[in-house]
Structures are given as structure tokens and as C-alpha cells.
Amino acid sequence: MRIQLTEQERAERKLHPETLAIAAEQVRANGYILFEKVLDEDKIKTIRAAFDPIFDEYISRKGYNTGTNRAQMHLPFMQPFIDEDVICNPFAMEVIDEILGKDNRCTYFASDTPMPGSDYQNVHCDLMPLFPELAVPLPPFSLVVNIPLVDVTEENGPLEIWPGGTHQNPDRANHDTLDGSVNPHLHIVRAAEHMYSEKLYMPAGSIVIRDIRMWHRGTPNRSNDRRTNLAMIFNRSWYGGGSYIQIPQETYDALPARARELFRTERIGWPVRMPWE
């Protein structure tokens, strides 16, 4: 399910109430929503120009960490990455607030990049069960926001997702199989082979909001260029880590009020941490 913002929504930087209702119900019931091309091209180009050399240095120091020729990398909390259209995008925040409550927090500021030559990941879910002893579906409590820095096509390794209910599977299915292990309660990788999936083709600057529990995998990048998704995690106020993202005091003080709320439990008053530190 994808939404094109109307001219009026773009001008007002606010979703039509009906659009907000549809987006929130898609995340709750189907696991995700995609807003096409929200950030403008110049902004994305600027972010990409800053990202690429940092990523190259990260790989040369640390190597790949999420499969062959692919890596997760934390982002330094500095411009141009902390543009308000990234960290507290008004359209994304309306949907996130509706689902997680207005006191939600952002606790993860990072990226995923399959490089040329990357392979399929195992289908996985990013979380362990919240209550392993309970076999009941729980409402959303943690959402991932992805923003691609390039147009995502069949060639360059789109994120593949299993919408339609995997995020609410009660069989202790929210178990990370990225390491090749098999979930003893439900063989996610085998089950997924016979289930409906979608590859998220989208223009650079789109915004995906997905339930962190929804099954997904990275696919092979067969192009000659990297495919980066920015990745942030927003949680209900009571869930998840915190005090990881290092934010200098003057950076924090200069953030828009909404962003100050979102990052309120992080390491404020600490120097920017580069991903290899």
C-alpha cells in the first residue's frame, strides 16, 4: 500500500484526516505504509554525499556485518543527517503518534546498505518476543522508518517484506533468524517461502513506516551502486533502549521541539560518535 501526498498536504505539511486514518490502519492491520517521494531530491543528494564517504570509511575499518557485502551502520547525530524532514518528518510523525502515542521516543538512528554482490538475507524479524510465554498478538509498540537515499529497483536489492499479519503472528515468531538459526516455534524462513511478499520499489526520499515485527529480508544488489536505506526506530515511551545516541548539548538545544522530545532519553551532552568509534 502506497500513498502519494497531495499538493495540499505538501503545502500544509499535514496529512488529510482520511489519509492519516488509512495510513495508521495499514500499519496496524497490514504491517506497513509507504509514502512516495516525501523528501526532495536536493536534500537526499546532500545526505547521500555525506553518507557515502562515512560508510566507505566504516567498511574499511569494520567490514560488513549483516551478510555478504551488506552492512548496518549507525549514523553520527549531525547535519545533514539530522534534517528535520528525516528525524521528525511531519507526515511520518502523524502516523507514528497515532499508533504509538505522542510520547513515543526515537532510540535508533542508523542505515542499511547492500552493496553490489550482496545476497539474500534469511527472512527475519528484528525483535525477540516481548512476552515469550504468551501466544497472543500484541498491538504495535515499535516502528521502523526507512528512507531510501537512491531509487530502489529490482536490480539494486529492494527490501522484501511479508505484510498481511506476520507482525501479529502469535507463535513466538518474532525471533531473529538472521544468524541462520531456526525459530523452534515457527520455521519463519520456510513458512515465508510459501507466503505473500512484496519488494519495496520506491523513489529516493520515500518513507516506509513498518511494524518492526513484520518479517522481511534484504535481497541481492545486482547493480553497480550501493542501495542505502536510512533506518530509525520509534518506540512507545516505555519500550526499548535509550542512552545510546550521542548528542552534543548545542546540537540538542538547536533541534526543533519535537525532535528534542523524540531523543530525550539519549546521551545528551556527549560528543558526536562516529560509527566506527
Ligand SMILES: O=C(O)CCC(=O)C(=O)O
Ligand atoms: O535494507 C535491507 O536490505 C534490510 C536489512 C535488514 O533487514 C537487516 O539487516 O536486518
